[in-house]
Amino acid sequence: MRFQYVFSEIATGLRRNLTMTVAVVITVSISIALLGTGLLIQAQSDATKGYWYDKVEISVFMCNDYDIGGNCSGAVSESEREEIRNTLEDHPEVADVFHESQDEAYERFTEPLDDPVADVITPDQLQESFRVALVDPDEYDGVVSAVSGLPGVQNVHDQREVLGPLFRLLDWFQVGAIAIAAIQVVAATLLIANTIRLAAYSRRRETGIMRLVGASNFYIQLPFILEAAIAGLIGSVFGCVAVFALQEVAVNQLLAPNFTFTAWVDRGDVWMMVPWLLLTGVLISALASFITLRRYLRV
Amino acid sequence: MIRFDNVTKVYPTQSGPALENLSMEVERGEFVFLVGPSGSGKSTFLRLVLKEEKPTSGRIRVAGKDLHRLSNWKVPHLRRRVGTVFQDFRLLPNKTVFENVAFALQVIGKPRRQINRDVPAVLELVGLDGKHDRMPDQLSGGEQQRVGVARAFVNRPLIMLADEPTGNLDPATSVGIMKLLDRINRTGTTVVMATHDQSIVDQMRKRVIQLESGRLVRDQSRGVYGYTR
Numbered sequence: 345m346r347f348q349y350v351f352s353e354i355a356t357g358l359r360r361n362l363t364m365t366v367a368v369v370i371t372v373s374i375s376i377a378l379l380g381t382g383l384l385i386q387a388q389s390d391a392t393k394g395y396w397y398d399k400v401e402i403s404v405f406m407c408n409d410y411d412i413g414g415n416c417s418g419a420v421s422e423s424e425r426e427e428i429r430n431t432l433e434d435h436p437e438v439a440d441v442f443h444e445s446q447d448e449a450y451e452r453f454t455e456p457l458d459d460p461v462a463d464v465i466t467p468d469q470l471q472e473s474f475r476v477a478l479v480d481p482d483e484y485d486g487v488v489s490a491v492s493g494l495p496g497v498q499n500v501h502d503q504r505e506v507l508g509p510l511f512r513l514l515d516w517f518q519v520g521a522i523a524i525a526a527i528q529v530v531a532a533t534l535l536i537a538n539t540i541r542l543a544a545y546s547r548r549r550e551t552g553i554m555r556l557v558g559a560s561n562f563y564i565q566l567p568f569i570l571e572a573a574i575a576g577l578i579g580s581v582f583g584c585v586a587v588f589a590l591q592e593v594a595v596n597q598l599l600a601p602n603f604t605f606t607a608w609v610d611r612g613d614v615w616m617m618v619p620w621l622l623l624t625g626v627l628i629s630a631l632a633s634f635i636t637l638r639r640y641l642r643v
Numbered sequence: 644m645i646r647f648d649n650v651t652k653v654y655p656t657q658s659g660p661a662l663e664n665l666s667m668e669v670e671r672g673e674f675v676f677l678v679g680p681s682g683s684g685k686s687t688f689l690r691l692v693l694k695e696e697k698p699t700s701g702r703i704r705v706a707g708k709d710l711h712r713l714s715n716w717k718v719p720h721l722r723r724r725v726g727t728v729f730q731d732f733r734l735l736p737n738k739t740v741f742e743n744v745a746f747a748l749q750v751i752g753k754p755r756r757q758i759n760r761d762v763p764a765v766l767e768l769v770g771l772d773g774k775h776d777r778m779p780d781q782l783s784g785g786e787q788q789r790v791g792v793a794r795a796f797v798n799r800p801l802i803m804l805a806d807e808p809t810g811n812l813d814p815a816t817s818v819g820i821m822k823l824l825d826r827i828n829r830t831g832t833t834v835v836m837a838t839h840d841q842s843i844v845d846q847m848r849k850r851v852i853q854l855e856s857g858r859l860v861r862d863q864s865r866g867v868y869g870y871t872r
Binding site (some may be wrong): 549550554560 | 716720721735751
């Protein structure tokens with residue numbers, strides 16, 4: 345294998361098809377940037393969920409004197425409360441159980457000052473409750489159904505429901521970004537295939553002679569495949585730079601300083617993606633050219 | 644060296660077969676003219692030897708290899724043992740004489756040392772000493788064909804195929820190319836030359852195989868062209 349030959353062929357090819365090479369670089373960088381954006385949104389969505397899930401808990405409200413019907417027949421009794429506590433503590437998905445009495449609920453309720461409602465509320469109107477932290481916040485269903493039928497339980501409230509719309513929005517962002525990226529990747533693949541076909545056509549005289557004098561297929565195809573891979577690599581690098589820029593401008597400068605109540609993706613998250621983005625860019629380019637050449641440079 | 648057994652080749656787009664039930668054998672070191680009108684199957688014959696086409700039926704052996712059993716990835720190795728010369732020379736216009744010949748060795752991965760030894764030797768053999776750095780468009784037709792022959796011969800093939808190598812050359816230049824092919828033949832290389840050039844065939848007095856509509860109609864040692872166009 346004479347590498348000097350291979351590299352001079354690549355250089356010639358890239359130069360001769362400069363416009364198409366530039367087109368490939370641009371398309372690959374846009375697809376990789378979109379793919380990176382999709383992954384960034386995914387990482388953001390994970391970060392958001394992780395941040396909020398830790399704070400999410402299930403509240404099991406127990407009956408007070410005024411609750412009749414359902415599981416309630418007046419205030420929850422001592423034995424009912426213990427039964428509920430045991431059920432929660434024995435459940436494998438439950439990490440921690442905290443009891444809030446009516447007095448504590450009253451304190452928390454009246455804590456915000458100058459609330460006129462607070463003046464007419466008495467502790468016995470409020471409900472005592474168990475606050476339950478979960479091992480895996482996604483697995484709330486089992487816990488909810490385990491306790492919601494027990495006597496003395498008035499209502500089970502899952503805070504996840506409040507965050508549900510936010511998470512669904514994040515999920516849609518994620519799907520949308522990945523879908524656009526996928527379409528771009530398809531477009532990039534087709535464009536690369538077309539470029540390589542043109543390159544193969546413009547060098548058909550050389551490749552024809554190479555076949556004739558017995559050059560192996562590998563040797564004939566290698567310059568084309570490397571040419572595509574190099575264009576793909578350059579495009580991917582630009583794409584990664586765009587993702588870094590997006591993270592810096594959109595998150596570090598715009599969102600994170602203004603919305604401090606949640607977690608944001610940081611530059612480390614982007615660095616984690618870089619190898620995959622580069623690999624994707626190089627692989628789709630090399631693969632697209634390999635498949636094209638199988639059709640156009642046959643023995 | 645080349646053996647065809649009942650070889651038939653039908654191209655899907657054509658009505659009649661390009662070659663029909665052809666059986667023949669070329670021995671090692673022979674010089675064979677392949678004659679016949681256009682469309683008689685000469686080019687198909689050469690393409691079959693190179694395994695650029697597969698026969699519809701029949702068996703072909705080249706240089707001891709059964710082409711039917713030869714897997715695709717071994718075809719390049721077959722072609723390294725078969726040099727080919729064309730009517731239109733097929734040189735690379737942006738490479739010098741030396742580079743054109745060296746190209747054939749480069750692309751099969753030969754080391755630079757061997758290239759620097761073998762290319763000047765073969766250029767001397769074909770009579771292009773001192774023209775290493777010329778570009779193809781600075782050469783006459785005959786000289787360009789000598790580069791073509793040098794490229795086909797530089798890897799010392801067992802077989803040399805020539806598809807109308809003198810078709811674009813004037814008679815005097817053609818004689819020079821024929822002398823060159825004859826010299827190559829004398830080194831022990833089997834030469835098969837498809838041609839329309841009556842005077843050359845008549846002068847050389849070599850074996851003549853005549854095809855017509857894909858059929859072998861004459862196989863004559865020390866033959867002449869034998870029909871008029």
